[in-house]
Amino acid sequence: MSCRIVNNILYLEGSLNAETVPETLIEVNSLLKYQNPNTIDLSNIIVLDSAGVAFLDELQSRLTTEGILLLQGANPEIQEVIKTFSSLKLEFPAQERKMGFFEKIGDSLVLAGQNFYNVMLLASEVFYWALIGIFSRKGQRKGSFAVQCSLLGSQALPILSLLSFIVGFILSLQASVQLANFGANVFIADLMAFSMVREIAPLITAIIVAGRSGSAIASEIATMQVTEEIDALKIMALSPVRYVVVPKFLAITVVMPILVMFSILVSEIGGGIIAIDYLDLSVYTFVQRSINVLTLKDIVTSFGKSIIFAWTIVIIGAYCGFQVKGGAEGVGKATTSSVVASIFAVIIWDAIFSLFYL
Amino acid sequence: MDAVISIKNLIAKYGDITVLDDISVDIFPGEITVILGSSGCGKTTLLKNILRLVEPVSGSVKFWGEEVLGLDDIQMGNILRKIGMLFQSGALLNSISIYENISIPLELHTKLPRTLIDRIIKVKLNLVNLSEAIYKFPSELSGGMKKRAALARAIVLDPQILFCDEPSAGLDPLTAASLDELILSLKKQLKMTIVVVTHELASIHRIADKIIFLEQGKMLFNGTLEGAQKAGIPQIDTFFKVGRF
Numbered sequence: 100m101s102c103r104i105v106n107n108i109l110y111l112e113g114s115l116n117a118e119t120v121p122e123t124l125i126e127v128n129s130l131l132k133y134q135n136p137n138t139i140d141l142s143n144i145i146v147l148d149s150a151g152v153a154f155l156d157e158l159q160s161r162l163t164t165e166g167i168l169l170l171q172g173a174n175p176e177i178q179e180v181i182k183t184f185s186s187l188k189l190e191f192p193a194q195e196r197k198m199g200f201f202e203k204i205g206d207s208l209v210l211a212g213q214n215f216y217n218v219m220l221l222a223s224e225v226f227y228w229a230l231i232g233i234f235s236r237k238g239q240r241k242g243s244f245a246v247q248c249s250l251l252g253s254q255a256l257p258i259l260s261l262l263s264f265i266v267g268f269i270l271s272l273q274a275s276v277q278l279a280n281f282g283a284n285v286f287i288a289d290l291m292a293f294s295m296v297r298e299i300a301p302l303i304t305a306i307i308v309a310g311r312s313g314s315a316i317a318s319e320i321a322t323m324q325v326t327e328e329i330d331a332l333k334i335m336a337l338s339p340v341r342y343v344v345v346p347k348f349l350a351i352t353v354v355m356p357i358l359v360m361f362s363i364l365v366s367e368i369g370g371g372i373i374a375i376d377y378l379d380l381s382v383y384t385f386v387q388r389s390i391n392v393l394t395l396k397d398i399v400t401s402f403g404k405s406i407i408f409a410w411t412i413v414i415i416g417a418y419c420g421f422q423v424k425g426g427a428e429g430v431g432k433a434t435t436s437s438v439v440a441s442i443f444a445v446i447i448w449d450a451i452f453s454l455f456y457l
Numbered sequence: 458m459d460a461v462i463s464i465k466n467l468i469a470k471y472g473d474i475t476v477l478d479d480i481s482v483d484i485f486p487g488e489i490t491v492i493l494g495s496s497g498c499g500k501t502t503l504l505k506n507i508l509r510l511v512e513p514v515s516g517s518v519k520f521w522g523e524e525v526l527g528l529d530d531i532q533m534g535n536i537l538r539k540i541g542m543l544f545q546s547g548a549l550l551n552s553i554s555i556y557e558n559i560s561i562p563l564e565l566h567t568k569l570p571r572t573l574i575d576r577i578i579k580v581k582l583n584l585v586n587l588s589e590a591i592y593k594f595p596s597e598l599s600g601g602m603k604k605r606a607a608l609a610r611a612i613v614l615d616p617q618i619l620f621c622d623e624p625s626a627g628l629d630p631l632t633a634a635s636l637d638e639l640i641l642s643l644k645k646q647l648k649m650t651i652v653v654v655t656h657e658l659a660s661i662h663r664i665a666d667k668i669i670f671l672e673q674g675k676m677l678f679n680g681t682l683e684g685a686q687k688a689g690i691p692q693i694d695t696f697f698k699v700g701r702f
Contacts, residue, residue, distance in 0.1 A: 117614065121568040148615040150569055153576035183646045186576040189583050194592050425596030428551040 102126050108171075109136040109158075112143035115151030124154060135162065142172030152184035159187065214418075221340070221421070222414045228341040229348050243346040251312045251347065252354030259307050259358055260365045266303055267295065267366030271373035284378040288388035291370040296393055296401050297456075300362040302449055305408035308355065309441035313416040316347055317437035320420025321430040329421070344417045348410065355409035356402040363401075396456070404452045411448060412441045459522065461486045461618060461650050462507065467516035469499075469506045469674075476502045477513070478674045486617075489644055489651045489664050494671035495696065500654040501545070501622055503671065507652075508542065508620065509533060520618070538566055541611035543621040547603040549595040549610070555582070556591050559610045566614060581609040585639060601632035605639070612643060619643065621653045625660050637663045658697065670696070 100113040100123050109130070115123065139158065144151075155170065173181065198206060232239060274290050320343060323329050332339045367389060374380045419437035423429040460483035469477035476499045484490050492500045505511040507518055509525060518525050520536050528536070549558050556578055563574045582588050585605040590598055598606060604624060611619060621640065625633035637660050643649050655661060661668065661682065668685050670678040672692050678685050685693050 117563075117567045117569060120573065121570070124570065124573075149577050149580060149613075150567065150573060150615075153569075153573040153580070156576055157572055179646065183584070184577075184580050186580045186583075189579050189588065191579055191582075191588050191591055425594070426551055429596065 100126075102130065104130050104134045104136050107134070107136050108138045108140050110140045110143065114146035115144055115154065116146055116148040117150035120150045120154045127158065131162075137162075138169045138171055140172045141170055141177055142174075144173065144177055147177050147180045149184040152181050153186060155181065156186050217422075218414060218418050221418050222410075224338075224340045225344055225348050225414055225417070228338060228345045229352075232341065232345050232349060239342060239346055244350055247346045247350030248354050250315075251308070251351050252358060255307060255311055255358060256361065258311070259304060259362055262303060262307060263300065263362040263366040264369040266299060267291065267369030268373060269369075270294065270299070270366075271370035272377070275373050275378050279378060284374075284380060285384065285388060287370070287374045287378055287380065288385045289392045291367060291374070292389040292392050293397070295363050295366045295370070296397050298449070298453075300366060301359050301401050301405040301408060302445070304355070304359045304362045304405060305412065305445045305449075306442055308351070308358070308409065309412045309445060310438055312347075312351070313412040313441045314434045314438050316344075316413060316416035317419040318430055318434045320344075320417055321423035321433040324421060324423045325426055325430060339421075340417070344413065347417075348413050351409040351413050352406055355405045359401060359405040400452065400456045404448065407448055407452075408445045411444045415441045415444060458485055460484060460519075461521055462652070463517075463519040463522070464507065465517040465519075467503075467506060467513050467518065469502055469511065469513045471502075476674050477506060480516070480671075480676050482669055482676065482679050484650060484652060484667075486650050487644065487648055488666040489640065489653060490667045490669060491661050491665040492652065492654045492669045492671065493656055493661055493696070495656065498671040499674045500656070500671055504620055504622055504652070504654050508537075508540070538614060539617045541614070541616035541619045543604070543608050543611045543619070543624055545622040545626060547595070547607035549603060549607055551595050554592050554594055555587070555598070555606045555609075558595070558606065559613050562610070562614050577613065578609075581613050582606075584612070584642075585609045586635070601628050601636070604628065604636060608636070608639065612647070612649075615647065616649065618650045618652070621651065621655075623655055623657075624653060625655060625657050630659065633657065633660060634663070640664055 100111070100115060100119040102109060102111050102123060104110070109127070111123070113119070139155065141147075141155075159170075170181070271287060271291055275284075275287055278284055278287055278290075320329070323339075323343065329339045329343075332342055371382070371385050374385050375382060416437045419433040419440065423433040425432075462484040464480055464482050464484075467477055467480040468475065480503060492503060494500055502511065506513040509518075513526065516526070520540075523536070525533060525536055549555070550561075559578045559581060560574055563569060563577060567574075569577070579588070579591070582591055585608050587602060587605045587609060590602055590606065595603055595606070608621075608624075611621075619640075624636050624640065628636065640651060640653065641664055644651055651664075653660070653664065665682050667680065668678065668682055669676060670685060670690075670693050677690055678688055678693055680688075686697060
């Protein structure tokens with residue numbers, strides 16, 4: 100491709116396509132520093148594609164401010180390509196104005212408020228149907244409660260056991276070094292029992308359930324939303340909340356305290372290994388102190404807050420699922436949002452419980 | 458006239474099942490070739506084997522006389538840059554706008570400045586009558602609009618060959634007809650060679666220069682539409698008879 104300006108005519112010669120346009124643009128720009136052509140001669144153009152036409156359009160748009168710019172010498176074939184690909188007379192909608200920093204903050208706050216309101220609405224519906232569901236099984240499939248108990252509960256046991264054991268083991272190991280310095284070996288049992296029952300076991304169980312079951316709930320409902328299964332349920336005069344969410348809600352209410360109890364036991368085993376092996380405590384001392392140090396209030400608080408965590412996870416998962424927009428990508432976003440929001444909410448709840456039940 | 462696509466003795470299998478059995482066909486420049494046949498006959502599989510989205514078991518596929526089976530990714534990439542593909546579902550990237558979907562090939566395969574890329578995208582969207590959707594996301598478009606946006610993406614690099622997999626499937630007759638008109642105008646204005654997979658009779662009658670009829674992985678006919686209707690092949694006769702309204 101070559102170009103030159105003679106007598107105010109810009110001569111373009113050769114191929115003007117996606118490959119040659121970037122170089123031609125540089126060449127033409129250097130020529131235009133010194134001269135302003137009023138015509139572009141295309142008689143020696145051999146190949147022209149849409150990139151070439153875009154280049155000609157760009158030249159015309161820039162140079163017409165200096166006067167009328169004409170295209171001349173194009174053969175019928177090249178003229179046809181220009182006619183097909185010219186963007187000079189096209190009208191397009193303007194791109195939406197981007198929001199400013201403070202607008203974005205305000206928008207996020209309004210959105211958060213709306214989301215909170217909608218979550219509360221969904222929660223009220225879930226509680227209503229869950230209460231009804233205790234007395235009437237109408238609108239729910241037979242066996243759905245048992246299936247959900249298995250999915251949300253027993254299938255989470257292996258991973259929960261492993262993590263609880265490791266956390267108990269690590270916590271005990273770290274604490275034992277400090278306690279041994281003061282000769283307070285026996286207090287490892289108190290520390291493990293307190294921290295596991297009141298804080299760590301409910302929290303770690305909730306995080307695992309949010310990551311495993313909360314995401315599954317969100318993605319299941321989101322997929323149902325995308326594939327119009329939720330609409331199908333509505334058309335069959337079935338409440339999607341009652342049919343899809345309530346069995347999970349009731350199941351997790353039952354299985355969550357069991358999971359927490361299991362987590363406490365396994366983490367105590369992990370901690371006990373260190374206490375017995377490293378701090379030379381007897382099994383009897385470790386178990387007895389662990390039991391004696393706990394009160395009924397601790398256990399009730401632990402199980403109570405685990406149920407609140409579970410409800411939060413199910414309701415947020417369901418809400419993110421119902422709010423899905425778009426296709427497969429929307430399902431992914433809903434799942435991610437549900438996990439992040441659930442873990443955030445669980446930690447906030449935990450902080451509230453810690454303040455009120457010190 | 459030299460064939461732009463030349464397929465010889467192509468055999469494709471899914472496991473032990475032969476889905477394409479010894480297909481040989483030449484496709485010539487500037488023609489619209491329609492691959493047709495009943496559901497499950499191997500139409501889409503043939504398309505995927507030609508483009509090596511699925512590797513055939515044996516045979517030969519040549520683009521512009523160059524054998525593509527056995528080419529490495531870079532060599533195949535050079536061939537694919539001259540080819541556009543309209544997928545059955547549109548296959549638009551859902552996380553980005555229509556503008557960005559169409560700009561991807563231009564940004565990654567050319568060194569064009571943003572102003573020119575902008576102009577090309579607008580022209581291509583105008584060609585498919587979708588100017589109003591330029592800044593929308595795929596999830597905001599109807600099925601027909603998605604297909605047209607996908608077509609704009611397929612033709613953004615001015616491909617010499619365009620493959621369309623069931624372009625009018627699932628569309629209402631008016632939208633399907635307008636998409637067919639668009640395919641015809643691409644052939645006329647851009648002199649593209651177009652290969653269309655479809656079993657929509659109305660589309661076949663509107664756009665086909667040549668047809669390839671497949672039945673259970675075998676090619677029963679390769680020639681003009683008129684030739685197919687006069688060939689006296691029972692399966693083809695039944696196909697056209699049953700499909701006529």
